[in-house]
Amino acid sequence: MISQFTSSVVSNQKLGEKIFKLTLSSPYISKRAKPGNFVHIKVGSTYSPLLRRAFSVHNVDKQKGSFEVLLKVVGRGTGILSEKSPGDILDLLGPIGKGFSLPQEGKTVMLVAGGMGIAPLWFLLNNLIGKTDKEKLLFFSGAKTEKELLYCENLKDLGANLMVTTDDGSFGTKGLITDLFLKEIKGRKNDSSKLMVYSCGPPEMLKRMSEISKGYDLSCQISLEGNMACGVGACWGCPVKLENGWYKRVCVDGPVFDAREVVLE
Amino acid sequence: MVSGSSHLSVKIAGVEFSNPVLVASGTFGYGEEYESLFDLSKLGGIVTKSITLEPREGHPPPRTFETSCGMLNAIGLANVGVERFIKEKLPFLKSLKTRIIVNVAGSTVSEYEEVVKRLNRSKGIDMLEINISCPNVKEGGIAFGSKVKSAYECIKAVRKNSSYPIIAKLSPNVTDIVEVAHAVKKAGADAISLINTLVGMAVDVERRRPLLANITGGLSGPAIKPVALAMVWKVAKAVKVPVIGLGGIMNTEDALEFILAGASMIQVGTANFVDPQTSIKIVDGLSEYCKKKGIRKITDLVGKLKAD
Numbered sequence: 001m002i003s004q005f006t007s008s009v010v011s012n013q014k015l016g017e018k019i020f021k022l023t024l025s026s027p028y029i030s031k032r033a034k035p036g037n038f039v040h041i042k043v044g045s046t047y048s049p050l051l052r053r054a055f056s057v058h059n060v061d062k063q064k065g066s067f068e069v070l071l072k073v074v075g076r077g078t079g080i081l082s083e084k085s086p087g088d089i090l091d092l093l094g095p096i097g098k099g100f101s102l103p104q105e106g107k108t109v110m111l112v113a114g115g116m117g118i119a120p121l122w123f124l125l126n127n128l129i130g131k132t133d134k135e136k137l138l139f140f141s142g143a144k145t146e147k148e149l150l151y152c153e154n155l156k157d158l159g160a161n162l163m164v165t166t167d168d169g170s171f172g173t174k175g176l177i178t179d180l181f182l183k184e185i186k187g188r189k190n191d192s193s194k195l196m197v198y199s200c201g202p203p204e205m206l207k208r209m210s211e212i213s214k215g216y217d218l219s220c221q222i223s224l225e226g227n228m229a230c231g232v233g234a235c236w237g238c239p240v241k242l243e244n245g246w247y248k249r250v251c252v253d254g255p256v257f258d259a260r261e262v263v264l265e
Numbered sequence: 266m267v268s269g270s271s272h273l274s275v276k277i278a279g280v281e282f283s284n285p286v287l288v289a290s291g292t293f294g295y296g297e298e299y300e301s302l303f304d305l306s307k308l309g310g311i312v313t314k315s316i317t318l319e320p321r322e323g324h325p326p327p328r329t330f331e332t333s334c335g336m337l338n339a340i341g342l343a344n345v346g347v348e349r350f351i352k353e354k355l356p357f358l359k360s361l362k363t364r365i366i367v368n369v370a371g372s373t374v375s376e377y378e379e380v381v382k383r384l385n386r387s388k389g390i391d392m393l394e395i396n397i398s399c400p401n402v403k404e405g406g407i408a409f410g411s412k413v414k415s416a417y418e419c420i421k422a423v424r425k426n427s428s429y430p431i432i433a434k435l436s437p438n439v440t441d442i443v444e445v446a447h448a449v450k451k452a453g454a455d456a457i458s459l460i461n462t463l464v465g466m467a468v469d470v471e472r473r474r475p476l477l478a479n480i481t482g483g484l485s486g487p488a489i490k491p492v493a494l495a496m497v498w499k500v501a502k503a504v505k506v507p508v509i510g511l512g513g514i515m516n517t518e519d520a521l522e523f524i525l526a527g528a529s530m531i532q533v534g535t536a537n538f539v540d541p542q543t544s545i546k547i548v549d550g551l552s553e554y555c556k557k558k559g560i561r562k563i564t565d566l567v568g569k570l571k572a573d
C-alpha cells in the first residue's frame with residue numbers, strides 16, 4: 001500500500017562521478033519494500049522542480065529501519081538531492097509498483113545491469129543470496145567506463161559468475177553488456193526455459209533485452225523508467241506500449257514488466 | 266451524505282457541497298488511486314477523468330514533461346470508456362461520503378449525448394462536467410470549446426439529455442473567454458469551470474525533437490495561475506452563473522485568490538501530483554482563514570475583490 005510520510009536523511013555518500021547513495025530512515029519502507037519497488041521523492045518546497053522524482057529502493061535495513069536509494073545527478077532534481085545532509089527531512093510516497101517476482105526453485109538466475117540499472121538489482125541480489133545456489137546466480141554488470149562501475153569489489157564474492165563490460169574497455173570485456181549476455185544465452189540455447197533473467201538499465205539497453213527475450217522466449221523481467229507525474233496510477237502520464245497495442249502505467253502496473261510483453265521505442 | 270463544518274458549505278445548481286474544494290479531472294484518476302493516501306470523504310467532491318463512449322488508449326509516450334513551475338501533458342483522454350466506468354469505477358466513488366462529478370468528453374456531439382444518456386441511468390452521480398476544452402485530441406474537446414457556436418451546440422445537446430446539473434469546462438485557448446461563457450450559459454450550463462490547460466510545447470535541442478510525442482500538450486501548474494485567475498475574474502464579473510476556478514492552485518492562499526476573484530468553488534489539479542494532500546490542506550486552511558478573519562460563511566467571500 002502506498003503511503004505518504006516524511007523521512008530523515010541518515011547519510012549521503014558519494015560513490016563515484018555524480019553518483020550518490022542516500023540512506024533514509026523509514027521503518028515502513030524497510031519492512032514493506034520489495035525488490036523493484038520505488039519511492040517518489042519531493043525534492044524541495046519551491047515550484048521548480050515541481051514534480052516528485054522516482055528512485056528505486058536500492059536496499060533495506062530492517063534492523064535499523066532504513067533504506068537506500070542510489071542516484072545519479074542528471075538534472076536539477078537529482079542535483080538538489082545529491083546535496084542533502086544527515087538530518088534533512090524529505091517527503092516521500094512509497095513503496096510504489098509491482099516488484100520483481102522471485103525465481104522458482106532450481107532456476108538459473110541472471111541479473112543484467114547497465115549503469116544505474118544496478119540500483120534495483122542490488123536489492124534483488126541481496127534477497128537472492130543465501131536462497132539461490134551460488135553456481136546458479138550470474139551477475140552481468142556494464143558501464144561506460146571503469147569509473148562508473150559500481151560494487152565490483154562486493155560482487156567479486158560471486159566469483160566467476162560476475163561478468164563485466166565497459167564501453168571503452170577500461171575494465172572487463174570491451175563492449176556492451178547485452179552482447180556478453182547474448183553470448184551466454186546462445187551457449188544455453190537448449191535450457192533457456194530454466195533461466196530467469198532480471199534487468200535494468202538505460203532505454204536502449206532494455207530495448208535490446210526485450211528483443212533478445214522475445215527472440216529466445218526468455219523469462220525476463222525488466223524495470224522501466226519514464227517521465228512520471230503522479231506516481232500513483234492516476235494520471236496515465238507514464239505509459240509503456242504493450243504487444244497488444246494498449247498501454248500500461250510504468251508506475252503502478254510496473255515498473256517491472258515481462259520483457260516479452262512490452263514494445264520499447 | 267455530506268458532512269463538514271457548515272461555514273465552508275456551498276450550494277451550486279441545487280447541489281450542496283461540504284466545502285468548496287474539488288479535485289480536477291485527469292489529476293485524480295477515478296479516486297481509488299488516492300484511497301490509501303487520505304480520507305477522500307474530506308473533499309468537497311471528486312471530478313473524474315474524462316469519460317468517452319469507447320475506451321481510449323491515449324497518445325504514445327512521452328506524454329508528460331516538466332517545464333518551469335509547471336508541466337505539459339498530452340495523455341490523449343486515455344480512459345476506460347463509459348460502460349466500464351459505470352461497472353468498475355463508479356461503485357467505489359459512490360461509496361465515498363463526497364460529491365461525485367463525472368467529466369464527459371467526446372469527438373462528436375452525439376458521442377457526448379450518448380455518454381450522458383448512459384450516465385443518466387446510474388445512481389450516485391451528483392453532477393456532470395462537460396469537457397469542451399481538451400487541447401490534446403484532434404477532434405472534439407477543444408474543437409467545441411474554442412468556437413462560440415460549437416460550444417453552444419454541444420452544451421445545448423448535453424443539457425437536453427442530462428438528468429444531472431451540468432458544468433461546462435472552458436478552454437483558455439480562445440480570443441474571448443467571456444463570449445464562450447455567455448454562449449454556454451445560454452445553452453443551459455448550470456455552472457462553468459475554468460480553466461483547462463493552455464496549449465504549450467517543449468523542445469529537446471540535442472535531438473532537435475519535441476519532448477512530447479504529440480508535439481504539443483497542455484500546460485498546467487503554478488505557471489498558469491495568473492492566466493486562470495484573470496479569466497475567472499472576467500467570467501465571474503460578466504456572466505451570472507456559478508464559476509468553479511482552477512489553474513495552478515497549490516495552497517490556501519491561491520484558493521482564496523480565486524474565491525475573491527469570483528469563484529464559488531475551486532479545483533486542485535497538478536498540485537495533487539506534488540502533494541496528494543494539497544486539497545484537504547486547503548480545506549483546513551480555508552476553515553482557519555474564516556475563523557481568524559471572523560467570516561461566517563466562505564460564500565461571503567466570493568467575488569469580494571475590491572477592484573474599484
Ligand SMILES: Cc1cc2nc3c(=O)[nH]c(=O)nc-3n(C[C@H](O)[C@H](O)[C@H](O)COP(=O)(O)OP(=O)(O)OC[C@H]3O[C@@H](n4cnc5c(N)ncnc54)[C@H](O)[C@@H]3O)c2cc1C
Pocket residue numbers: 038049053054055056057069070071072073074075076077078079116119120224225226227228255331
Ligand atoms: C520507476 C523509476 C525508478 C528510477 N530509479 C532511479 C534510481 O534508482 N536512480 C536514479 O538515479 N534514477 C532513477 N530514476 C530516474 C530518475 O527519476 C530521474 O533521473 C530523475 O527524475 C531526473 O530528475 P532531474 O530533475 O535530476 O532531471 P531533469 O532535469 O528532470 O531531467 C534531466 C534528464 O533526465 C531525464 N529524466 C527526467 N525524469 C526522468 C525519469 N523519471 N526517468 C528517466 N529519465 C528522466 C530527462 O529526460 C532529462 O534528459 C528512476 C525513474 C523511474 C521512473
Ligand SMILES: Cc1cc2nc3c(=O)[nH]c(=O)nc-3n(C[C@H](O)[C@H](O)[C@H](O)COP(=O)(O)O)c2cc1C
Pocket residue numbers: 229235237289290291292314315338340342368396399434460461462484485486487489511512513514532533534535536
Ligand atoms: C495529466 C493531466 C491530465 C488531465 N486530464 C484532463 C481530462 O481528462 N479532462 C479535463 O477536463 N481536464 C484534464 N486536465 C486538466 C485539469 O483538470 C486542469 O483543468 C488543468 O490541469 C489546470 O489546473 P491545474 O493547474 O491545477 O492542474 C488534465 C490535466 C493534467 C495535468
